[in-house]
Amino acid sequence: MTAQVDPVSTETRLRAIQSITDAALSRLDDRELLVELLDRTREALRADTAAALLLDFSSGQLIATAAAGLEEEVRQGVRIPVGRGFAGRIAAEHRPVILDQVDHTTVLNPILWAKGIQSMMGVPMVAGGRVTGVMHVGSLLPRKFTGHDVELLQLAADRAAAAVQSMAAKADRAAVEALQHSLVPSALPAVAGAEMAARYVPGSGVVGGDWYDVFTLPAGGLCVVMGDVAGSGLPAAVIMGRMRSALRAYALETADPAEVLGRLDRKMQHFEPDALATVLYAVFEPALDQVHICLAGHFPPVIALPGQPAHLAPIAKGLMIGVSPGVPRQVTTVPIPPGALLCFYTDGLVERPGELIDDGLERLRRAVVAQSPEAACAEVMGALVGNEPARDDIALLMMRRRPDRTDTTAVAVPPASEEVDTNV
């Protein structure tokens, strides 16, 4: 005997699926939604089992995430490589597959045939034009799934894909914001002789990989880092965190900014070969009268002296991090007279679609005036961002050497030692 599906009641149940998901779309944080959806799908199709496997992009495996009538698949953490077995084939070929024979020749997952499933039908879950998982139903009695059944399952799968994507995006955004928050200094270090202020504005829609870091060195001196990791969301934020830690570690090992960025580049190319980033790494002398800067594909700072128009610091250019191993890197030393203001920033501040980058840089140059860093930040953000939502992340850091100090014992850390060597 084979199971039969009444098309009329299928239509009714199809509407039931639509209505529940529409209502539930507003409270997608509920992971139970996927299970609920599978349950309704199983009912609508009069199937015995239903399961959703979500694609883990990093491993290329489908992971059993929710199930109805087949809970063991989730409990045992079933993983199916894309391209293999029943679900793997659906994901790889982006099309529905119907199986009239369920055994080790057609299905990779022994749970399915051990369960006694006779017929199966699966469809890809597609969101945003890409496969994000596979949804399948099974029958314990031999059954011919029809084109109508496939359509219905596809509808449920599309709903589930949208729901899952929305949940993932929400979770991702929350994680990125938490991570971003923990990575950008909540308070800038207090350094005698220097004043600092900073702004960080995440891009609209996606959080990118911009960051900055400011820390004092044990031998005196101050480090400033600005960086921009290509990509967005959690992957970019994770790489950003790793780069920040690596830079802090290398900063303690060598005083040479070119060496620090060289080590970072080598580390990234070995452990994160797909990462790409621009980095500015600057070491201020303890007296704050000079700064040694090395650029890895990053914009040079803008410098403003009291009473003078600002200019882009003439810093030697260097290749981005993550492109080519062992590239030579140059350090440029810039004198900082008392009262001088340095403006460090990421591309989001100066890049605008439809205009040359030099136009953005010129706008920034005109907006930077030697004044208190807080006022300078406000003025630059006002002039370059205004009331427009930023498309890309923006990080901005202003550092001023106090105008009223000219002595050479500025940084409030251990007394200057012979280690403050700047052989750069």
Next chain:
Amino acid sequence: MSDARFPVEIVNGVPVVAAPEEVDITNADGLRMALLESAARGPGSFVVDLTRTQFCDTSGLHALVGARKRAQAEGGDLLLVTAGAAVPRIFAITGLDQVFASFTSLEEALAQIPAVAGGAPHSDISPGTSALPGISPDDAGA
């Protein structure tokens, strides 16, 4: 599968990806897809035509750098055609002008790619090409 904004054309047996006026975080995945497609179709080397491009942010550069690495690992290369000031400026700031082979016309770029033996480029695609890590469409946006 290929993004209409990033058409891939075969010119003299070499895949040529035409980039649009703006490449940024909103369409960089499309560029990535077109580059993967080109890598899978071509004789090893391919060209990205950036002559129309006026804006390319870090995500666009990311796609280009990744594709160049893959092409070079396969013994090929990724060549660029650029025009105007905007793209060369970005490449100068990021230092990428030192590593990418860049030309001012498509003809010049194509002249750098050795002719494919036998004159039938498609029959020369090595069987391993499409099995390269990163070629599967599922990896494209990751």
